[in-house]
Amino acid sequence: MTRHIVVASGKGGVGKTTIAANLAVALAGRGKETVILDADIVMANLEIIMGLRNPPVALIDVLMGKLRLPEVIFEGPGGVKIIPAGITLDGFSERNMEMLRVALREIPEDVDIMVIDSPAGRDAAMVMDDGQEVLIVTTPQVSSVSDALKMKLLAEKMGSEVAGVIMNMVEGRPRELKVDEVEAALDARVVSVIPEEEEVKEALASEVPFVLKYPNARSSIEVMKLAAMLLGEEYTPPRRSLISRLRGIFR
Numbered sequence: 001m002t003r004h005i006v007v008a009s010g011k012g013g014v015g016k017t018t019i020a021a022n023l024a025v026a027l028a029g030r031g032k033e034t035v036i037l038d039a040d041i042v043m044a045n046l047e048i049i050m051g052l053r054n055p056p057v058a059l060i061d062v063l064m065g066k067l068r069l070p071e072v073i074f075e076g077p078g079g080v081k082i083i084p085a086g087i088t089l090d091g092f093s094e095r096n097m098e099m100l101r102v103a104l105r106e107i108p109e110d111v112d113i114m115v116i117d118s119p120a121g122r123d124a125a126m127v128m129d130d131g132q133e134v135l136i137v138t139t140p141q142v143s144s145v146s147d148a149l150k151m152k153l154l155a156e157k158m159g160s161e162v163a164g165v166i167m168n169m170v171e172g173r174p175r176e177l178k179v180d181e182v183e184a185a186l187d188a189r190v191v192s193v194i195p196e197e198e199e200v201k202e203a204l205a206s207e208v209p210f211v212l213k214y215p216n217a218r219s220s221i222e223v224m225k226l227a228a229m230l231l232g233e234e235y236t237p238p239r240r241s242l243i244s245r246l247r248g249i250f251r
């Protein structure tokens, strides 16, 4: 059975696509057959993060009944497979939604994990279903956390299980909400805390996931830990090369 992990948020722009992409690469790196699906057919940008240029076909072709899901799966970096969204200005129609639910059940048997990058806000309900695990991304600001709460309630209503909360773009400033405050507000466990980091932006600019481009960055380590946790495996930190260790000493 393929595990479905939905990465969702209430507020937009909090880092869902970035985290979903890197988490998928980290899971693939742990030997799991992993597919990432971009379910944001209005603002598709997973392709950019993954360096997949102009895929000829995409999820939207499946939703329009032209192709089957296995026909729109592409090879991505680090052994991960990608289902790009394709773009439509119309957003999800009733019929699209039904097609998406059907398509999600057409995922090839050998896929261990499907990571779903969902659109922000209420459109996320289109991809949520019974038996899925949902990771909710929020930044440590009150407005983001209060929208995250709405998303959590929506996920539960759709029959999905909230597997945890990811705090992203954490800078450690005094006015930011702390882990225990976010946990209390959402009545859910914070499973990952990812810092606001330059490497994340640089990786985006070079169209390579940060876990591959900067494996020693703090964000990469957090995402690798999260992947291990989701698989119930133990995380062991990457062994830094002698040169990078020496650089650390002489900096």
Ligand SMILES: Nc1ncnc2c1ncn2[C@@H]1O[C@H](COP(=O)(O)OP(=O)(O)OP(=O)(O)O)[C@@H](O)[C@H]1O
Pocket: 009, 011, 012, 013, 014, 015, 016, 017, 018, 019, 040, 043, 045, 119, 120, 168, 169, 170, 194, 195, 196, 197, 198, 200, 201, 204, 219
């Ligand atoms: N930990 C981080 N450190 C620095 N920049 C980050 C971090 N996480 C995300 N970003 C940046 O924030 C921006 C928004 O990220 P992203 O597109 O992943 O958000 P999103 O939640 O998917 O947005 P949308 O709701 O539009 O789909 C991107 O430019 C990304 O590079």
Ligand SMILES: [Mg+2]
Pocket: 016, 017, 018, 040, 045, 117
């Ligand atoms: Mg996104």
